[in-house]
Amino acid sequence: MTEGRHLAQFNIARARYPLDDPRMREFVENVDRVNALANGIDGFVWRLADDSGHAMNIRVYDDPTILPNLTVWESVEALERFVWQTVHRRFYGRREQWFAALDGPPLVLWWIPEGHRPTMEEGAERLDHLKNHGSSDYAFSWDSLPAATHWRTARCGTTSEHAA
Template sequence: MTSAAYQLAQVNIARLKAPLDSPQLKDFVDALDPVNADADTADGFVWRLQSEAGDATDIPVFGDEWLIINMSVWRDANALTAYMYQGRHREMLARRREWFEKLQEATATLWWVPAGHRPTVAEAESRLLHLRTHGPTPYAFTLRTSFPAQGAEPVALEVPEGLGCSA
């Protein structure tokens, strides 16, 4: 059971196999607006990171121009997974290897935020690096190994030593 005082933040990153304007990524780029529109109207959706272009493909992450970021806030894990594994988003997940490299390290993490908080890219990078270093904890976890909202860390983040963004 989720506390209404907290909402679930998620971030995932992907390394492009080709430039966004390449023929190889055309289907992915063409699907961005419809998939984002589906998210915007999904039950339990709260917020998503986006630039003036309406998506987040031009927002830098980890100082790597080949990485793209997707970050959003949801009511809870059930709302997030209901969106992720149905409709257009599910179709895109099935095709992700056409567009993105398979990375060895974790590329997605979840964490609880106080209702109304909008996470920053630096916060997401910190959470992802923490997951890579320590595995799932209340600070950064996965859908398979999750923690209740009551275990959420305070928003005033203290980045663990050595895990700061070098960008």
């Protein structure tokens, strides 16, 4: 952990089908399971959620097909452990089954002061900044983190795919 700061991550996915479509069933039925797993990982700090316990009902970019995820972690290592060393990796590897390609990066990372809880608007603004200006201290992706070792070896897909 970097003393006094945590790592925020915001990622989005465009659902290929409505969430109640049978083709989305396996994904939807496992959201709570995967979120519970993240909540139990050493280094997990916080997740944005509504009364359902997740953020799939929260609208971002005024687009009901975009599913957001906003979390805070103590360190790069904690986030990587969840993304690449748990069942999450299997769902990530099947993302094309449930989600369509986006015009731009699906994930942004940034450092926040310990105790800060970013808003959905903050996440969208950081993602837009990354899309329009590239990686910087303000908004970056996995490839900007030298400590992100699992991302380089265990990820599914090409270097342009940064989803968590």
